[in-house]
Amino acid sequence: MSIEETEQEIIEEFEIFDDWMQKYEYIIDLGKSLPIIDEKYKTGDKLIKGCQSQVWLHSELKDGKIIYTADSDAIITKGIVALMIRVLSNHTPEEIMNAKLNFIEKIGLTQHLSPTRSNGLLSMIKQMKMDALAYSSKLES
Amino acid sequence: MSEAKTILKTSIDLKKIRADFPILSRKVNGKSLVYFDNGATAQKPQQVIDAIDRYYKEQNANIHRGVHTLSQEITIAYENSRSTIQKHLNAAYSHEIIFTSGTTESINLVATSFGKKFISQGDEIIISEMEHHSNILPWQVVCEEKGAILKVIPINDSGELLMDEYKKLLSDRTKIVAVTHISNTLGTINPVKEIIELAHAKNIPVLIDGAQAVPHTSVDVQALDCDFYVFSGHKLFGPTGVGILYGKEKWLNELPPYQVGGGTIKTVTFEKTEYADLPLKFEAGTPHIEGGIGLAVAIDYINEIGLSKIAAYEHELLLYATEALQKIEGLRIIGTAKNKASVISFVVDGLHPFDIGTILDQLGIAVRTGHHCTQPLMQCYEIQGTVRASFAFYNTIEEIDEFIIGLNRAIKMLK
């Protein structure tokens, strides 16, 4: 499935929720089920510091595709992290770098990506793309 | 509101008061706003909004500069505001009231100017473990520049200063003590009078950070005998961008200017400048004119209700909320001092404050989550952050009920 297709799938999943409660319950469930990052990667250099909640992100290249694992100390942040991973993980660096990630806005979670939210999500997306960039230049050389 | 009113001992005209604050009728995420983030900034009554509006529509001119009518009128209005603030704090002279941009700037001013003249290698500065970053960093900078040492008064588990430890810290090397009147995170009301007396017994001046105190209690700087008292307008129902430094005349005369430029001088030649008398010596450039005027209006507003009534009412809110929160399983209140203002911080076992705050926000309830700019204090409690509800006199028992329902709902969702 392409990145856009996964985004579309998520948008459709969220369409069935008629209030914010259900939406957040779903995100919280996702947060609880996120494949936790291997403890050995929960170190300072994998930490993306938000003012309030923190995110740990690890990436690996497998057969030309990037596999992300991550964790957060806040469950809602973790749920949104899980969505990001579902969309971006297992794609080529090229695809990840070009991803527009409109789905966050479409499912009504834009406020979580505002720089003032200080939950580390915005920085996480940047880091995911930076990792992709790093791998792509590695693949080229 | 009739039902809740019966349990209240303080009579306060909530209906009228709430009508004075337009923002309180706003909807947030489709719900009526419950604003419990007063510790971060307070809402503004219509009277303050009108004063700012009037300033731009009818009064705008620069102060202390012109011969024309508008300039003279606004200079008088601005200086009257200074007098209102002087009377409110019971300062001896109006020139002891310096307009700044806020608490943070007031502390930076004192730390920088005092540091320049009075701090040298090996000297000591005393602060406390519960200080806001704004009352830590400026002193840290002075210490780094001058090779001085920062000493920290520790607290007990309830969040009260250990006064015996404070006494031990006061030494011949101590040059200044800077502590908060009320903790923004814990709500603790510190025994500032005693702190000042102990320091003065050794001829050490004291700065009190009153940012969280002025909205809740009346302050008499002469009775306290503090050397500096600082606060922000925006937490006192006034405009943002304006704050106050009260300083004893004797100190303000001794301190060198902080920022210099227009307005701070008597005569300037390229060789030498003679600085203006107080308060202008510390007020470089065009000030936040409508801010100063709006702040005085805010002060008049709270004085009309009466700070003793406000304090009594808020105390009832505090007790009511504390009792309700204590019933929630796994919830721990951070800051249980005997003497507390209407600020409650708490953590819930296994839950992140950020998650709780996010769900409450969906319910239209505004609280603060995080470290509240008191990271050393968080380290002391070994927590990442707290959820903080801070009440003002326009908050109600019903709002606390809603908050408790919302909180229980959030906990259920997140557990």
Ligand SMILES: Cc1ncc(COP(=O)(O)O)c(C=O)c1O
């Ligand atoms: C105790 C205390 N000191 C200082 C400050 C800083 O105030 P301001 O940001 O208005 O300068 C605050 C504000 O949160 C505070 O609560």
